[in-house]
Amino acid sequence: MQRVVLVTGTSSGIGLELARKLSNSDYRVIITARRNSLPLLTQEFAENSRFLIRELDLTDFSAIHTLVDEIERFWGGVDILVNNAGISYRSVVEDMTDTDEWRQMATNYLGPMCLIRSVLPSMRQKRAGRIINVSSVGGMMAMPTMASYSASKFALEGASEALWYELRPWNIQVSLIQPGFIHSESFRRVVYSQTHQARLLRHERSPFQAYYEQMERFVTLMMEHAPQTAEDIADLIIHTMNRRRPPLRVPGTLDAHLFALLRRLLPRSLYHQLLYRLLPGIRLWGKEE
Numbered sequence: 001m002q003r004v005v006l007v008t009g010t011s012s013g014i015g016l017e018l019a020r021k022l023s024n025s026d027y028r029v030i031i032t033a034r035r036n037s038l039p040l041l042t043q044e045f046a047e048n049s050r051f052l053i054r055e056l057d058l059t060d061f062s063a064i065h066t067l068v069d070e071i072e073r074f075w076g077g078v079d080i081l082v083n084n085a086g087i088s089y090r091s092v093v094e095d096m097t098d099t100d101e102w103r104q105m106a107t108n109y110l111g112p113m114c115l116i117r118s119v120l121p122s123m124r125q126k127r128a129g130r131i132i133n134v135s136s137v138g139g140m141m142a143m144p145t146m147a148s149y150s151a152s153k154f155a156l157e158g159a160s161e162a163l164w165y166e167l168r169p170w171n172i173q174v175s176l177i178q179p180g181f182i183h184s185e186s187f188r189r190v191v192y193s194q195t196h197q198a199r200l201l202r203h204e205r206s207p208f209q210a211y212y213e214q215m216e217r218f219v220t221l222m223m224e225h226a227p228q229t230a231e232d233i234a235d236l237i238i239h240t241m242n243r244r245r246p247p248l249r250v251p252g253t254l255d256a257h258l259f260a261l262l263r264r265l266l267p268r269s270l271y272h273q274l275l276y277r278l279l280p281g282i283r284l285w286g287k288e289e
Contacts, residue, residue: 004028004071005241006078008056008115009085011037013184014134017234018082020044023051025238028075032056032067032085058085058111059103068118077122080130080241083112083156088138088149090216091193092208096148100193108152113159120172129172130241133160134233137180137256140263144279145208145215164248175240179233179252180259181219181226214281228253 005022009015011033019031019041028050033041035055047053052074056067071078086108089100096104116131123129138146139153157176164174192200199206206212233252240246251257262271276282 002026002028002050003079004030004075004077005080005082006030006032006071006115006119007082007084008032008058008112011040012189014179014182014230014233014237015084017229017231018084018237021234021238027080030054030067030071030078056085058115059106061111061114064111064114065118068115072122077126078119079123079126079128080132081115081119082132082134082237082241083115084134084237085111086134086152088146088190089193090145090190090212091148091196092145092211093147095193095195095199095206095208097194100191101148104148105152105155108149109155109159112156116163120167123167123172124170127171129167129170130246131160131163131167131172131174132237132240133174133176134237135160135176135178137178137253137259139176140178140256141259141275143215145211161248173246174248175246176249177233177237177240177252178249178256178260179228180255181222182228182230182233182253183226184223184230210281210284210287214279214284218280222255226253 005027007015007018007022007029010019010031015031019029022029022031023045030052031041031045032054034057038053038055041053045051045053054067056063058064068078087104089096089104091100112133119129133156135157136153138150139157142150142154160174160176167174196206196212236250236252240250251260266274
């Protein structure tokens with residue numbers, strides 16, 4: 001029987017490349033995106049008996065249950081879930097608001113966990129299934145101006161590790177894809193906190209101005225020169241979907257492999273001191289006040 005694949009966050013980047021590849025596969029596929037991105041998907045993809053496009057906002061938990069119920073009526077449930085959708089706040093901790101924190105965690109962690117809970121009963125009944133959560137190097141290590149993003153990915157990594165143990169007796173495989181810097185426009189779609197946006201509107205200089213400027217410059221440089229692309233990560237996801245015994249953690253880029261190696265080899269205190277000294281423009285930080 002054709003396996004049913006549900007992919008979230010397919011309007012751009014990794015998700016869009018994965019949707020393109022799955023549209024020419026033997027799977028039955030449901031791709032999702034938020035409402036404002038649906039016209040882009042309907043222009044590129046045509047729905048048919050094995051390919052569906054649906055609206056989904058991961059912060060709307062009732063919509064998640066409604067979608068999974070629909071898939072179970074049509075195709076008997078989800079066999080492979082790819083939690084790819086996410087957002088990235090670029091903000092220091094002090095600038096984040098409660099609303100910002102909620103949106104970050106709801107999109108990157110709470111929503112995917114709700115989706116996992118919704119598809120698990122059907123997978124357990126079949127004693128088969130795949131859950132692939134797209135994490136990040138930000139889920140392996142935290143960087144300044146990305147605290148809340150890393151927190152959401154750390155949470156996803158921790159929950160996925162627990163799920164790996166819980167679901168193994170049911171023959172449900174859990175994997176984390178860990179992309180780092182990829183040659184993509186995704187870094188231009190970061191979200192700034194309400195506090196930082198208000199400061200920009202008032203043309204007010206932030207005490208963390210150097211943090212924002214230097215980190216944005218650094219991330220842009222790394223993304224523009226990264227050898228791997230969103231298509232490469234999509235290929236890696238499909239490869240992981242098809243492996244008989246996929247590993248829990250699958251580093252997706254060269255820097256992901258490097259940071260994983262550094263964390264294993266270096267004492268934690270030395271590791272943090274080394275990364276601190278390598279931060280861009282660190283001598284300018286804390287000089288605004």
